[in-house]
Amino acid sequence: MDITVRAFGGLGLLLSLARLCAQSSGPELKVEVHTYNYSGVSADVLTRAEQAAGRIYRRVGVEMEWRHCARTAEELALNETCELPGTATRLTLRLLSNAMAQKFHRDSNVCGLALVREDGGFGEEAYVFADRARELALDEELQSVILGHFIAHELGHLLLNDTGHPALSGIMHVPWQKQELQQAKQGGLLFLPWQSEKIRAQVIARGLAVGQPSAQTTTWEQLNASGSELHSKGHYADAERAFRGALEKAEEAADPRRIARSLNDLAVVLRARGDFAHAEEMYRLAVSIWEALPEPANLAAGLGNLASLYSEEAQYDRAEPLSRRALEIQLQISGPGDPNVASQLDTLGDIQFGLGHYADAESTLRKALAVQERALSPNDRQLTDTLIGLGSVCSALARFREAERFYRRAISIRKTALGDQHPDTARALNQLALLYFLERQYGKAEQLWTVVIHSLDAALGPEHPEISAVLNNLGAAYLNESRFSEAETQLRRALSICEKSLGPDHHCAAASLGHLAVIRRKEHQYGEAESLFRRALGIDEKALGRERAEVFTILSNLGVTYYFDGRYQDAEPIFLRALKIGEQSLGPAHPDVVNTLADYSALLRKLNRKGEARKIEVRVRDLRAASARDNPASLEVDWRDLRRPAH
Ligand SMILES: [Zn+2]
Numbered sequence: 051m052d053i054t055v056r057a058f059g060g061l062g063l064l065l066s067l068a069r070l071c072a073q074s075s076g077p078e079l080k081v082e083v084h085t086y087n088y089s090g091v092s093a094d095v096l097t098r099a100e101q102a103a104g105r106i107y108r109r110v111g112v113e114m115e116w117r118h119c120a121r122t123a124e125e126l127a128l129n130e131t132c133e134l135p136g137t138a139t140r141l142t143l144r145l146l147s148n149a150m151a152q153k154f155h156r157d158s159n160v161c162g163l164a165l166v167r168e169d170g171g172f173g174e175e176a177y178v179f180a181d182r183a184r185e186l187a188l189d190e191e192l193q194s195v196i197l198g199h200f201i202a203h204e205l206g207h208l209l210l211n212d213t214g215h216p217a218l219s220g221i222m223h224v225p226w227q228k229q230e231l232q233q234a235k236q237g238g239l240l241f242l243p244w245q246s247e248k249i250r251a252q253v254i255a256r257g258l259a260v261g262q263p264s265a266q267t268t269t270w271e272q273l274n275a276s277g278s279e280l281h282s283k284g285h286y287a288d289a290e291r292a293f294r295g296a297l298e299k300a301e302e303a304a305d306p307r308r309i310a311r312s313l314n315d316l317a318v319v320l321r322a323r324g325d326f327a328h329a330e331e332m333y334r335l336a337v338s339i340w341e342a343l344p345e346p347a348n349l350a351a352g353l354g355n356l357a358s359l360y361s362e363e364a365q366y367d368r369a370e371p372l373s374r375r376a377l378e379i380q381l382q383i384s385g386p387g388d389p390n391v392a393s394q395l396d397t398l399g400d401i402q403f404g405l406g407h408y409a410d411a412e413s414t415l416r417k418a419l420a421v422q423e424r425a426l427s428p429n430d431r432q433l434t435d436t437l438i439g440l441g442s443v444c445s446a447l448a449r450f451r452e453a454e455r456f457y458r459r460a461i462s463i464r465k466t467a468l469g470d471q472h473p474d475t476a477r478a479l480n481q482l483a484l485l486y487f488l489e490r491q492y493g494k495a496e497q498l499w500t501v502v503i504h505s506l507d508a509a510l511g512p513e514h515p516e517i518s519a520v521l522n523n524l525g526a527a528y529l530n531e532s533r534f535s536e537a538e539t540q541l542r543r544a545l546s547i548c549e550k551s552l553g554p555d556h557h558c559a560a561a562s563l564g565h566l567a568v569i570r571r572k573e574h575q576y577g578e579a580e581s582l583f584r585r586a587l588g589i590d591e592k593a594l595g596r597e598r599a600e601v602f603t604i605l606s607n608l609g610v611t612y613y614f615d616g617r618y619q620d621a622e623p624i625f626l627r628a629l630k631i632g633e634q635s636l637g638p639a640h641p642d643v644v645n646t647l648a649d650y651s652a653l654l655r656k657l658n659r660k661g662e663a664r665k666i667e668v669r670v671r672d673l674r675a676a677s678a679r680d681n682p683a684s685l686e687v688d689w690r691d692l693r694r695p696a697h
Contacts, residue, residue, distance in 0.1 A: 483502065613649065
């Protein structure tokens, strides 16, 4: 028995209000760069290098203005363009010769350095070892391209306010090999989306610091529209900023309709960023406003969003009544053929799936899909949530080929609508990888998860909790192949991201600790395994509550650990507590609960309580038979066995 590998869910539905007018691009972001050339690089090469760097920054949305500065008194007489001092938006760039570069004692792979301030201030000065570009390049043209990328990289450190190289690809990734140089030549070595976000935010902050006129006059509509746009592109940090601005405007105007809408939209982004607690708070506020307004369509959407959040957190008992009410309201407003009805059915189907009611979930989701196929184009993005839900149901019922077809359809729609790199595309790929994982095709799962990690890393930044979830999955794949040291590497990285991004007491840390504990158990280090399970248990009891499905999973695993360790007396109360929680949170017929019940009967046999064991074994058989009757296809293969080790 292993800790269940949990999929992370998709995004909540953004409110389907009438689309607001699209906003034109924001204020122009500008940075001035004063260049001092102490290297052997010719003025011509330098100008072309600046053009190359300028193109890279234009893709970020920042315009660079280059000024060549005098180095000597004679030159100064001819050239006074650099007389103004450096500021937050006026950077100084010095191109150094190799002899000068050696004074910095940097190894020959380093292309320069940037003076990033550690006190939170804005760094203004960077050095580029320009002669190294000449050594790397075969001709002048390539030399200017490489130099341009060196410059963009070092200025990137300043504008990202970070001396590190955490990215897995893009211009801030080091070292640069043949592949990167090739990419640079073709103009494809760029900042990643999350880096671009951060740079734009930095440049805006720098502009404010030096008193540049900012976009103080933007309206609620503009902020709202730009938030939706940024959100749809997966730029969550920028979207959050925009929606927070919109909420402020709405509150200033004391307009309850707008306040509710902005709270809801902000909650959608916070949820995408992994901040469930604040997302819940804001959804609830929005719903309470809509309860008081005559806006039933928004009330239905808000209730559906809240239900979907609870479902993602495995709080199905709270989710289900909200979801049914949302569906009822929506049906009254629009009748059964409306895509919003499909969205509500989709949420309900996810909840039924979470509860282990697979047959119900399948029928609900098929209804949703039928509505969508009638009302929407076959490539509409809204279909993909339902397709993924159906894929998960089929996968749980071991109808793997069917599941794969649903997932592939979702992936292809998202790739077309959103592109290969969008986090939602990566999320769909994650589901397919989970399917391969269940089929024990670990090689294929690993390959996909590696792609998913790269996409999420580029879109969300390397410290995002979703990456931790995928690393956790990847760790589980290695674990199942008994590649323990590779598993441990991924799980430790997952744990560290979690602890950094959400704090050491967040549920996501418990997931990694649980998997690490399974490794220790497989290595027969039962004491270590116990202490890791107990740490995970402490976190989840505190973070989620003592009666939650997650607590059931950890307790079940802890019980099995004691069982393997021969500590039968210690195992019994743990199994009993696990079963009580499992039966309450997931229901007595849930496959995971039935598995724990089976483990408990095995324990009773070890304790020589054969009569009690027999009774429970009969119950296990009956429950499994009933589940097979409800979910007929599961007769093919018992998928639950896939998660169980040989005892
Ligand atoms: Zn660097």
